[in-house]
Amino acid sequence: MNILVLGGAGYIGSHTAKELIKAGHNTIIADSLVTGYKNAIPEQAKFYKGDLRDFDFLDNLFSSEKIDAVIHFAAFSLVGESVTDPLKYYDNNLCGTKVLLDAMVKHGIDKIVFSSTAATYGEPENIPILESDKTCPTNPYGETKLAMEKMFKWTAAAHGMRYVSLRYFNACGADESGEIGEAHNPESHLIPLILQVPNGKREYISIFGTDYDTPDGTCIRDYIHVTDLAQAHILAVEYLAKGGESDIFNLGNGVGYSVREVIETAREVTGHPIPAVEMSRRAGDPARLVASSEKARSILGWKPVHDSLSEIIASAWKWHKNHPNGYNEK
Numbered sequence: 505m506n507i508l509v510l511g512g513a514g515y516i517g518s519h520t521a522k523e524l525i526k527a528g529h530n531t532i533i534a535d536s537l538v539t540g541y542k543n544a545i546p547e548q549a550k551f552y553k554g555d556l557r558d559f560d561f562l563d564n565l566f567s568s569e570k571i572d573a574v575i576h577f578a579a580f581s582l583v584g585e586s587v588t589d590p591l592k593y594y595d596n597n598l599c600g601t602k603v604l605l606d607a608m609v610k611h612g613i614d615k616i617v618f619s620s621t622a623a624t625y626g627e628p629e630n631i632p633i634l635e636s637d638k639t640c641p642t643n644p645y646g647e648t649k650l651a652m653e654k655m656f657k658w659t660a661a662a663h664g665m666r667y668v669s670l671r672y673f674n675a676c677g678a679d680e681s682g683e684i685g686e687a688h689n690p691e692s693h694l695i696p697l698i699l700q701v702p703n704g705k706r707e708y709i710s711i712f713g714t715d716y717d718t719p720d721g722t723c724i725r726d727y728i729h730v731t732d733l734a735q736a737h738i739l740a741v742e743y744l745a746k747g748g749e750s751d752i753f754n755l756g757n758g759v760g761y762s763v764r765e766v767i768e769t770a771r772e773v774t775g776h777p778i779p780a781v782e783m784s785r786r787a788g789d790p791a792r793l794v795a796s797s798e799k800a801r802s803i804l805g806w807k808p809v810h811d812s813l814s815e816i817i818a819s820a821w822k823w824h825k826n827h828p829n830g831y832n833e834k
Contacts, residue, residue: 505530506571507524508533508534511534511577512531512549512551513540513545514535514540515544516577518544519731521546522679523738524734533549534552535553539688541830555600556596556603557603558603559606562603562604566611572745573615579648580597580645581645583643583692586648601652608665614666615745617667617737617744618652618653618667619737620652620671620672620752622793623649624641624646624650625638626639626642626646627790628790632795633796634754634796666748666749668740668750670752672754672795673725673726674693674727675693676693676727676728676730676816677695677730677816679731679819684823685827686820695817696824698766701778702775702778702821703824703825708779709767709781711767712784713786716785716791720764720765724760724793725761725763725792726759727813728755729810729819735806748803753799753803754796754799756794757797759794766813769813773818
């Protein structure tokens with residue numbers, strides 16, 4: 505198939521593009537490079553630089569390429585920034601998706617896989633979280649992603665489009681080649697922040713909150729290797745290509761790890777003591793976020809392969825150790 509990966513120069517997008525190429529799909533990437541990196545784009549992929557909110561850019565792309573399906577990663581995703589600058593997130597995430605759907609409808613492209621988030625749930629009512637649980641986001645990032653899901657639902661109903669929305673939790677790790685990995689500026693994810701300590705980029709890692717109702721008092725999260733996430737997006741595209749109905753799936757290991765467990769595993773993997781400093785809780789951090797991915801397993805046939813925490817951190821360390829400044833080598 506000819507697959508367009510929007511945001512394919514970003515962390516999860518670039519790993520998905522690499523896996524698509526391995527699976528034999530013709531892969532086209534569109535990215536503004538505002539947060540993505542050209543060095544992350546696989547050589548075998550065709551690249552178009554442009555903004556999702558630019559209808560003419562998308563119109564020209566869809567006129568130039570025969571696209572069978574779209575995978576949509578092109579959204580801003582920093583929770584904290586979304587709280588301080590919500591209109592930036594509504595403009596890029598919602599307005600961009602509206603323009604994308606306009607272009608898809610015009611060109612008769614009827615299949616899309618969407619990179620959604622566990623942030624659509626907000627404070628979870630149950631653990632593990634089910635797709636049928638209440639959605640009540642606690643920040644504009646989650647709110648825009650939920651609104652994007654609703655846009656797909658109503659556009660699909662009106663125009664015969666089909667979509668899969670993938671709600672996932674903490675993406676982590678790096679491709680086994682060590683050639684691409686996680687590089688955010690600023691960095692907000694726990695594992696790369698921890699690995700900045702053995703890389704000499706920070707003196708210690710902060711633990712925000714040690715009095716949660718969890719076995720060791722620190723927050724518990726569901727960590728999924730980025731290559732497993734990439735495989736889920738490919739399975740979702742293939743599901744739609746075979747006539748699958750629009751649907752929403754959680755992606756998670758179903759196993760949660762605490763902040764202390766992640767730090768301790770990083771110490772074992774890197775051989776570095778990684779000092780930790782205990783701080784007060786951050787506002788809005790739920791004690792536990794763990795997904796049930798039974799639906800994705802049964803319908804999409806998805807099964808995480810790289811699900812051990814030590815393997816996840818080892819793959820991340822392979823990337824960060826050799827790329828201490830990410831894609832900005834100097």
